[in-house]
Amino acid sequence: MRGKFVAGNWKMNTDHASGLALAKSLVDGIRADAAISAGLASGKLRTAVCPPFPYLAAVAGAIQGSKVELGAQNCYMEKPGAFTGEVAASMLKDIGCGLVVLGHSERRHKMGETDAQIKAKLVAAQAAGLEVILCLGETLAERQAEKTFSVLAEQIAGALGGLPVETLAKLVIAYEPVWAIGTGVNASPAQAQEAHAFIRKDLAKHFGQAAADKMIIQYGGSLTADNAREILSQPDVDGGLVGGASLDAKKFLPILQAAVA
Ligand code: PEP
Secondary structure (H helix, E strand, C coil): CCCEEEEEECCCCCCHHHHHHHHHHHHHHHHCCHHHHHHHHHCCEEEEEECCHHHHHHHHHHHCCCCEEEEECCCECCCCCCCCCCCEHHHHHHCCCCEEEECCHHHHHHCCCCHHHHHHHHHHHHHCCCEEEEEECCCHHHHHCCCHHHHHHHHHHHHHCCCCHHHHHHEEEEECCHHHCCCCCCCCHHHHHHHHHHHHHHHHHHHCHHHHHHCCEEECCCCCCCCHHHHHCCCCCCEEEECHHHHCHHHHHHHHHHHHC
8 A cells, every 4th residue: 555755845945044944843733733643653654845955954954853854856967076066866865865856847847857867867866875756747738739648658768768676666756747837727636647547557567567556656736735635535646746835834734634634
């Protein structure tokens, strides 16, 4: 039985003080909520925050002793060396990250990241001991052209093709339709379920059904307290990757509540 995993992607937001305050209010809110605490204690629920690089170490301190996990939003594919401005996966591990988000649509579409680069980063991150949240998703134009499934299959093949089945043990997939990210327009529960079921089927083609059945597939794209319950109750939706609503504990905690409802 797959549990639920809800992670907050803070993107390029907060400053040192507000990031620490956000982490603290999340930890306090979780402590005060019996259902979320029980979910986390039993392993039926996981949660994580992914702050910007400069605040990772401080947030690591703020969540210490809680069940909140720490993730980064990107890493580089090379080992430490002459790569000015980049951050190695081993550095993230060193300061307390267990996770890294890779292939976010903002990196694919605003920074021009390719599937080949995402694959190299994924391999490097896992070699450094990090679990990867791999983001996939189609643009509005691709959906309108009925290319959603072919885009998802291409992104899966591009990032994971040829890798051993063990790769899935330290991997979470986030289905994030680009048209739903930060727009206030979420995928309908049926659209999310359809895409998640396709992703699972495609993973089974590469890695076998048993491995695919174990995979956590998060939904991301304008997930809020209002729509979380219905979306997260879809059979192939195993949690969420949350942007905007992760910046306020009062908005993030109800999503965790929906995940354990
Ligand atoms: C995201 O950044 O991964 C995301 C899903 O953002 P939002 O929840 O704001 O749509």
